[in-house]
Amino acid sequence: MKTRILVAALACLAVGCADPGPARDHVAALFELDPRAFHGAPATAAQRELGERLFTTRLGEAACSDCHRLGDHGQDGRSHVRNTPALADVSRQLVLGWDGGEGDLGQMVARELRDRCRVEDAQAVAALTAFLDGWRTRGRWDRYVEGDDGALSGAERHGLATFIEVGCAACHAGRTLGGRSRHKLGAAAPFATVDTGLHAVTGRDADRYFFKAPMLRLAARTGPWLHDGSVSDLREVVRLMARHELGREVSDAQVDAIVLFLQAAADVDERTG
Ligand code: HEC
Numbered sequence: 298m299k300t301r302i303l304v305a306a307l308a309c310l311a312v313g314c315a316d317p318g319p320a321r322d323h324v325a326a327l328f329e330l331d332p333r334a335f336h337g338a339p340a341t342a343a344q345r346e347l348g349e350r351l352f353t354t355r356l357g358e359a360a361c362s363d364c365h366r367l368g369d370h371g372q373d374g375r376s377h378v379r380n381t382p383a384l385a386d387v388s389r390q391l392v393l394g395w396d397g398g399e400g401d402l403g404q405m406v407a408r409e410l411r412d413r414c415r416v417e418d419a420q421a422v423a424a425l426t427a428f429l430d431g432w433r434t435r436g437r438w439d440r441y442v443e444g445d446d447g448a449l450s451g452a453e454r455h456g457l458a459t460f461i462e463v464g465c466a467a468c469h470a471g472r473t474l475g476g477r478s479r480h481k482l483g484a485a486a487p488f489a490t491v492d493t494g495l496h497a498v499t500g501r502d503a504d505r506y507f508f509k510a511p512m513l514r515l516a517a518r519t520g521p522w523l524h525d526g527s528v529s530d531l532r533e534v535v536r537l538m539a540r541h542e543l544g545r546e547v548s549d550a551q552v553d554a555i556v557l558f559l560q561a562a563a564d565v566d567e568r569t570g
């Protein structure tokens with residue numbers, strides 16, 4: 298009898314039982330916000346098609362898709378000084394670049410085209426930007442935020458509740474789970490890194506080690522992680538975040554729950570254009 302209760306309790310722990318998840322008003326307050334589009338003129342289909350073609354064509358010294366691979370959400374799992382960020386959903390962010398130093402997608406594209414390809418061309422920038430604006434994902438996480446409780450399993454809802462409880466949503470909020478603000482890497486405990494983040498752009502001492510809290514929508518699929526790609530185990534990233542951003546240690550069970558939630562958030566369909 299006792300064993301049976303124990304087994305039931307363990308099974309319950311394993312699947313999060315019928316965890317209702319966090320309160321609905323809490324979910325709405327934290328995650329509903331989603332700047333749908335960048336602030337440019339609406340793009341035409343022809344512009345997006347041209348953008349897609351340019352994206353995979355060698356322009357000057359490189360093709361965007363050399364590093365931002367189309368089949369891998371726009372990243373390549375490698376570092377080119379910094380870790381190549383995924384480009385799916387890129388325009389849903391409020392700040393761009395690992396250091397969050399850019400606010401406008403068109404400007405960021407112009408910078409990439411100039412720095413990586415050695416090309417300056419206003420029309421190419423417009424087309425590439427239109428293409429990137431249409432590169433979006435949608436999945437169970439979106440349906441959950443929109444009110445469908447069943448879109449996440451009990452265990453995944455428990456993972457979300459843990460994500461909130463531990464404090465992750467303080468920086469990784471909105472439908473995108475981040476990409477909205479900059480924070481000090483090592484806000485709670487110093488984090489060893491050579492890149493000084495936003496400080497390298499502004500030269501201001503107060504900006505030292507400030508980076509964008511990146512979107513976590515696809516994070517479970519886009520390792521290795523962090524601005525330098527230095528950590529290749531997602532569980533380790535979760536532990537480091539808790540320790541260095543929040544000043545707390547998390548249990549294995551909490552790490553498991555959060556990782557399960559991040560995997561659910563990354564369960565998406567993707568479209569370009
Ligand atoms: C050599 C590899 C490489 C090439 C080629 C490249 N990128 Fe990037 N891209 C990166 C890296 C690395 C970053 C991160 C830069 C940073 O944060 O300092 C980045 C950042 C970006 C971002 C910002 C993403 C975000 O979430 O903040 C955009 C947009 C982007 N690239 C678009 C492009 C476009 C468009 C092209 C082609 C014109 C291009 N890139 C070519 C490696 C590359």
Ligand code: HEC
Nearest residue numbers: 465468480484508509510516522523524534535538539542
């Ligand atoms: C104080 C703000 C803050 C808090 C709280 C925070 N993060 Fe982060 N997070 C960041 C910043 C800043 C980065 C970017 C670090 C870098 O550039 O190397 C980041 C990066 C990440 C990444 C890597 C994403 C990628 O694509 O490489 C993951 C995963 C992540 N955080 C998960 C979490 C989890 C889980 C929690 C809760 C335990 C959490 N974060 C709490 C600010 C925060």
